[in-house]
Amino acid sequence: MSTKYVWDRFVRLFHWSLVTAFAVAFVTYASEWDRLLHAYAGYAAGLLILARICWGNMRTGYANFHAFPLHPIEAARYIWQILHGQSKRFIGHNPAGSLMIYALLADGLFTVLTGILVYNDGWLIDRSELLQTLHAWSSWTWLALVGLHVAGVLIESILHHDNLIGAMITGFKRRSKKSELPDHMFHVKHRMRHRH
Amino acid sequence: MRKLSSTLLILLSSLSLSAQADVATAQKLADKYAAIAQHIDPQSPGLSAEEGQAFFTRELTIKGKQVACASCHTSNPADSGKHIVTGKPIRPLSPVTNDKRFGSVEKVEKNFTKHCNDIIGRDCTAQEKGNFIAYLLTTGK
Numbered sequence: 001m002s003t004k005y006v007w008d009r010f011v012r013l014f015h016w017s018l019v020t021a022f023a024v025a026f027v028t029y030a031s032e033w034d035r036l037l038h039a040y041a042g043y044a045a046g047l048l049i050l051a052r053i054c055w056g057n058m059r060t061g062y063a064n065f066h067a068f069p070l071h072p073i074e075a076a077r078y079i080w081q082i083l084h085g086q087s088k089r090f091i092g093h094n095p096a097g098s099l100m101i102y103a104l105l106a107d108g109l110f111t112v113l114t115g116i117l118v119y120n121d122g123w124l125i126d127r128s129e130l131l132q133t134l135h136a137w138s139s140w141t142w143l144a145l146v147g148l149h150v151a152g153v154l155i156e157s158i159l160h161h162d163n164l165i166g167a168m169i170t171g172f173k174r175r176s177k178k179s180e181l182p183d184h185m186f187h188v189k190h191r192m193r194h195r196h
Numbered sequence: 197m198r199k200l201s202s203t204l205l206i207l208l209s210s211l212s213l214s215a216q217a218d219v220a221t222a223q224k225l226a227d228k229y230a231a232i233a234q235h236i237d238p239q240s241p242g243l244s245a246e247e248g249q250a251f252f253t254r255e256l257t258i259k260g261k262q263v264a265c266a267s268c269h270t271s272n273p274a275d276s277g278k279h280i281v282t283g284k285p286i287r288p289l290s291p292v293t294n295d296k297r298f299g300s301v302e303k304v305e306k307n308f309t310k311h312c313n314d315i316i317g318r319d320c321t322a323q324e325k326g327n328f329i330a331y332l333l334t335t336g337k
Contacts (some may be wrong), residue, residue: 039282128296
């Protein structure tokens with residue numbers, strides 16, 4: 001089967017490093033003994049997300065933010081299409097996946113930011129309790145988003161006979177067949193709409 | 197009109213009570229723990245600040261380190277402490293010097309469970325928790 005290189009080395013390394021950083025932060029959140037490790041994992045996650053945002057603004061093909069625009073209406077439409085068995089295959093992120101990536105990046109950054117403020121108690125914003133609450137809520141939200149993200153990956157893999165997990169390891173995805181609509185249509189249309 | 201203003205006053209004072217913990221709410225919590233301890237063991241002698249202090253300073257060997265509550269919270273819980281793992285400052289534990297401490301049962305229970313498990317490997321008993329607060333209430337600047 002013909003394959004296409006989609007996820008570059010940075011994106012793959014970023015993805016699994018973030019998975020690791022978040023997993024470490026998650027298992028170390030409760031005990032005071034693990035406080036330092038928890039903070040380091042959080043800082044690592046924050047730096048990774050910032051690096052990903054820089055990468056997304058560079059000419060990086062499918063990793064570029066322009067390749068997967070934030071478009072909640074298109075995302076909703078795509079989910080509607082999935083429910084009706086009409087979703088078409090995207091080589092990069094599909095519109096629903098794109099929305100998820102932005103949600104993960106934004107909530108991830110917010111979680112790290114509130115985490116830094118909780119860790120450095122009394123620094124900048126002297127509202128310990130409020131910050132602790134925000135940090136806890138955004139963390140659990142992040143976990144829920146991860147769950148949805150994984151569910152989306154599995155659904156997409158089954159519906160379009162893809163192996164998205166494998167693609168995030170090797171970087172390669174199968175090329176679209178002729179019967180499948182060209183995956184760049186949405187992005188071209190979207191970009192043109194913005195240009196005019 | 198007077199009725200309305202007095203109702204408002206009661207409402208306001210109850211609001212400020214729930215938002216601001218103080219020595220009185222800490223005492224209420226201690227009493228609550230004392231009552232539970234009495235329920236569990238009718239022979240319970242009541243709360244003891246001395247027992248609480250002994251508990252606070254008792255050193256246990258965990259992860260190859262000699263640690264006690266006092267390791268982070270210093271031998272005077274009315275003072276600011278320092279986290280032995282991260283080195284970060286900790287606000288005073290005593291409700292006498294920190295009115296944000298011992299405000300709500302939920303928060304206190306959560307913190308007791310977390311810290312007791314971290315240090316002694318199990319949750320503390322109602323008697324231990326009551327003694328602990330009784331001791332903190334005797335501390336001062």
